[in-house]
Amino acid sequence: MTPAYTQLHHTFTRLSRFDHLSAIAGWDSAAMMSPQSSQARSEAMAELDLLRHQILTDARVGEWFKDVGHENLNELERANLHEMHRTWHNTVVLPDWLVEARTLAGARCEHAWRTQRPANDWNGFADNLREVVKLARQEAQIRAEAAGTSRYDAMLDLYEPGLRAADLDRIFGDLKTWLPGLLQQVVAKQAQSTPVPLQGPFATERQRALGLQVMQLLGFNFEQGRVDVSTHPFCGGVPQDVRITTRYKDDDFLPALLGIIHETGHARYEQNRPGEWLSQPMGRARSMGVHESQSLLFEMQLARSPAFLRVLHPWVIEQFGQQPALQLDNFIALNQRVKPGHIRVDADEVSYPLHVILRYEIERALIEGEIEVDDIPTLWADKMQQYLGIDTRGDYRNGCMQDIHWTDGSFGYFPTYTLGAMYAAQLFQAARNAVPGLDDAIAAGNLQSLSGWLKENVWQHGSRFSTADLITRATGETLNPAFFRKHLEARYL
Amino acid sequence: MTPAYTQLHHTFTRLSRFDHLSAIAGWDSAAMMSPQSSQARSEAMAELDLLRHQILTDARVGEWFKDVGHENLNELERANLHEMHRTWHNTVVLPDWLVEARTLAGARCEHAWRTQRPANDWNGFADNLREVVKLARQEAQIRAEAAGTSRYDAMLDLYEPGLRAADLDRIFGDLKTWLPGLLQQVVAKQAQSTPVPLQGPFATERQRALGLQVMQLLGFNFEQGRVDVSTHPFCGGVPQDVRITTRYKDDDFLPALLGIIHETGHARYEQNRPGEWLSQPMGRARSMGVHESQSLLFEMQLARSPAFLRVLHPWVIEQFGQQPALQLDNFIALNQRVKPGHIRVDADEVSYPLHVILRYEIERALIEGEIEVDDIPTLWADKMQQYLGIDTRGDYRNGCMQDIHWTDGSFGYFPTYTLGAMYAAQLFQAARNAVPGLDDAIAAGNLQSLSGWLKENVWQHGSRFSTADLITRATGETLNPAFFRKHLEARYL
Ligand SMILES: [Zn+2]
Ligand SMILES: [Zn+2]
Numbered sequence: 001m002t003p004a005y006t007q008l009h010h011t012f013t014r015l016s017r018f019d020h021l022s023a024i025a026g027w028d029s030a031a032m033m034s035p036q037s038s039q040a041r042s043e044a045m046a047e048l049d050l051l052r053h054q055i056l057t058d059a060r061v062g063e064w065f066k067d068v069g070h071e072n073l074n075e076l077e078r079a080n081l082h083e084m085h086r087t088w089h090n091t092v093v094l095p096d097w098l099v100e101a102r103t104l105a106g107a108r109c110e111h112a113w114r115t116q117r118p119a120n121d122w123n124g125f126a127d128n129l130r131e132v133v134k135l136a137r138q139e140a141q142i143r144a145e146a147a148g149t150s151r152y153d154a155m156l157d158l159y160e161p162g163l164r165a166a167d168l169d170r171i172f173g174d175l176k177t178w179l180p181g182l183l184q185q186v187v188a189k190q191a192q193s194t195p196v197p198l199q200g201p202f203a204t205e206r207q208r209a210l211g212l213q214v215m216q217l218l219g220f221n222f223e224q225g226r227v228d229v230s231t232h233p234f235c236g237g238v239p240q241d242v243r244i245t246t247r248y249k250d251d252d253f254l255p256a257l258l259g260i261i262h263e264t265g266h267a268r269y270e271q272n273r274p275g276e277w278l279s280q281p282m283g284r285a286r287s288m289g290v291h292e293s294q295s296l297l298f299e300m301q302l303a304r305s306p307a308f309l310r311v312l313h314p315w316v317i318e319q320f321g322q323q324p325a326l327q328l329d330n331f332i333a334l335n336q337r338v339k340p341g342h343i344r345v346d347a348d349e350v351s352y353p354l355h356v357i358l359r360y361e362i363e364r365a366l367i368e369g370e371i372e373v374d375d376i377p378t379l380w381a382d383k384m385q386q387y388l389g390i391d392t393r394g395d396y397r398n399g400c401m402q403d404i405h406w407t408d409g410s411f412g413y414f415p416t417y418t419l420g421a422m423y424a425a426q427l428f429q430a431a432r433n434a435v436p437g438l439d440d441a442i443a444a445g446n447l448q449s450l451s452g453w454l455k456e457n458v459w460q461h462g463s464r465f466s467t468a469d470l471i472t473r474a475t476g477e478t479l480n481p482a483f484f485r486k487h488l489e490a491r492y493l
Numbered sequence: 494m495t496p497a498y499t500q501l502h503h504t505f506t507r508l509s510r511f512d513h514l515s516a517i518a519g520w521d522s523a524a525m526m527s528p529q530s531s532q533a534r535s536e537a538m539a540e541l542d543l544l545r546h547q548i549l550t551d552a553r554v555g556e557w558f559k560d561v562g563h564e565n566l567n568e569l570e571r572a573n574l575h576e577m578h579r580t581w582h583n584t585v586v587l588p589d590w591l592v593e594a595r596t597l598a599g600a601r602c603e604h605a606w607r608t609q610r611p612a613n614d615w616n617g618f619a620d621n622l623r624e625v626v627k628l629a630r631q632e633a634q635i636r637a638e639a640a641g642t643s644r645y646d647a648m649l650d651l652y653e654p655g656l657r658a659a660d661l662d663r664i665f666g667d668l669k670t671w672l673p674g675l676l677q678q679v680v681a682k683q684a685q686s687t688p689v690p691l692q693g694p695f696a697t698e699r700q701r702a703l704g705l706q707v708m709q710l711l712g713f714n715f716e717q718g719r720v721d722v723s724t725h726p727f728c729g730g731v732p733q734d735v736r737i738t739t740r741y742k743d744d745d746f747l748p749a750l751l752g753i754i755h756e757t758g759h760a761r762y763e764q765n766r767p768g769e770w771l772s773q774p775m776g777r778a779r780s781m782g783v784h785e786s787q788s789l790l791f792e793m794q795l796a797r798s799p800a801f802l803r804v805l806h807p808w809v810i811e812q813f814g815q816q817p818a819l820q821l822d823n824f825i826a827l828n829q830r831v832k833p834g835h836i837r838v839d840a841d842e843v844s845y846p847l848h849v850i851l852r853y854e855i856e857r858a859l860i861e862g863e864i865e866v867d868d869i870p871t872l873w874a875d876k877m878q879q880y881l882g883i884d885t886r887g888d889y890r891n892g893c894m895q896d897i898h899w900t901d902g903s904f905g906y907f908p909t910y911t912l913g914a915m916y917a918a919q920l921f922q923a924a925r926n927a928v929p930g931l932d933d934a935i936a937a938g939n940l941q942s943l944s945g946w947l948k949e950n951v952w953q954h955g956s957r958f959s960t961a962d963l964i965t966r967a968t969g970e971t972l973n974p975a976f977f978r979k980h981l982e983a984r985y986l
Contacts, residue, residue, distance in 0.1 A: 017540040020533055021514050028517050032525075036717040037734030040513055040771070047510040051544070224529040241530030278533070 155412030265298030292420025758791030785913025
């Protein structure tokens, strides 16, 4: 009889092949697809999703998970089995009707949001969101009962396995004691001199050339990936062929450039996942938080540092010529500008965690049933005032309706952005401690030792270790917000 | 109980969704994929092929085909059922071991061919080809027994359903009586004045702009497709999003331009298949021959005509400036150059059918067991001498090893190229008869009435009618090589 582990290995290999097709079709939908194809594409993707669901929920898979307990596995196989089981459990625990209802409610909510947001129509939006929240609570309840955790913990576990709301309360609680004050200090300091703004236009072709040059510097493997354009930039594709995207603005080249650097961080993680395990769950990136730590390490820790900006500066001048905004000091100031605002995705690295803490506190309470959808606007306005010092009353469009993470029921996802920022600070400091002369190498435009350290300590491990173990092995301790605080103070005060 | 037709309809809808993903991934492999991904892509595609095979060979599908006989179907449903059954039968009739063995032997033969061809290594190639032919004969034998036809007829039916070798013998027999003589006459005539050759370089960006302009003129719907670059140009994707490709040469813009026109002919057929039937076999293009008739109608009948070349001419000058080769008469002469050569894919429309007849005669005899692989070189050299007046002895590289249609076992495919050329001539003449002022409209750069006629008479029908019925309904008679002859004589004598 074929061992159960072999059967599971085969099943997940098969799934990874369908994932490959799904990833490429998903990239194509965003970067290449003609509008007339969207209906047919959705149907094809849904058929593939259904197939993957059927493969995982086949009764034999459950049997194999029972039988595999008696088999002798080495450490890597055990780690793989753990990840297989997590994937399987997270899928089979939900009844089919709930998966369908959730998809439908999310699609309806998002579709209506497209016109409700410009119309600032909170009441209309709330009607749909209530249904989404109702189903998300049912999902969370089912997951929580199976895991023996709270509802929100069960959702959080989907995106950052092992992390609990209690951890977040401690970590974000720490941030809340000093970050709003630090933000006000930085704003006051930067008020003394406003940088000269960029004068466009900046030709797309030159922006693209600059982006490619920077990707090369950052070690993106062009034999194993490409960069294209999409409305919402992302990192997709498959580890053997990573597809990042960006979006070019005529009047400012920095969003595309920093966006490319961000996605290149994600891409290098993907390109360097463990080669022998790519067909298996253990070969996957560890978590959303760890993934974001790699993009933010590249974008925030590295690319917005004066040392790196000095490396970029002559390339920028070469593409766009000199202008007052591109005097070196001004160029650095533009990249380190801190300005609290309404919109999370436009936020600087000092404000960003405060947006996330606000979302976390509201979504946790929503899922735990402590508040209702109708309570969101008041809570939102209060917290924006308290954390960011901004009056957002009545402006739903740029308030709680600004993005779609809640409309599709992805509660538990927001915290990973700030976990990523904090892991990034901690990892970057660990790399500096471990690699002699790292800062000098970066200042000289040599990123190989940084890449080498990241590959050794993060990328090559896939999901072999838990996030806590991965971070501890790499940095000597579990997540410690002090590194993030030190980074912000050093850069901005 | 759900009617069997409904079950079949659902099954083929599901298959079409997987076909959608396969088509997009196939396009991606040729136009976008990074080299490191090719192994993972092949595995993913093979997994999808296996799945499609499993869906079709599921025993219930056979039951439904039995039960559906008792159900009341309208004419379109009956046509659809016919195409469903054809697809199903062509799949299930082959045992799995043969499908696998054929794929392996084809892959091995093609892989070795890549180095054997440059080395002119016929003996090495023949070793692998013998295995391919052996398996192809087994395939043909199984198909022939099921269909009650000859072996070669059974293979031909895969590409041009309903056509028999007896038809080809008649049609190609006709061509052979006059085409070699006509070719010699045209060559003698054109020897009197050689056109001035083009002087490059021709910038890729300008070639691309010209291509897009011509696609627009030809009615390519850019809301429903796109054009990219690949080593071997093709028309792929899905009807809602047709992906054509081309390849740019620095020193000559005509191959890319005419290639784009050719693929646009395929693309318009795809873009105009019947909208309500796209998920079903009846919605597919009729056959390989009819498909090629649309590309050749655009490329040969239309684009190489003086009237159309006069429309293109100012656009060419606008992109590349004037030069002696681009004097109008010379530009027309360049596009109507007839020059018998070794290589089929480089052949002009007068020589091309002779390459095809040669392949047909050899592959039919091979599959029927009348000759062996070792007989190919002598037959090749004899026929090249007889049909095209070229001595090819000993030059296997540019002889029987020049392309890969045989290495993957696609015996029966070659004739469709020339069937397409003949259908094209017949259809174009029928359009001229049916549409008053068609030639004037074309000369004025207005292609809407031609498109309208093609849509009405070919594109919108999908596979509703047999090829013979389709051609008869459109032109008043079945395939008649006289139209092709008249076309060649009018253009070249
Ligand atoms: Zn990111
Ligand atoms: Zn073609």
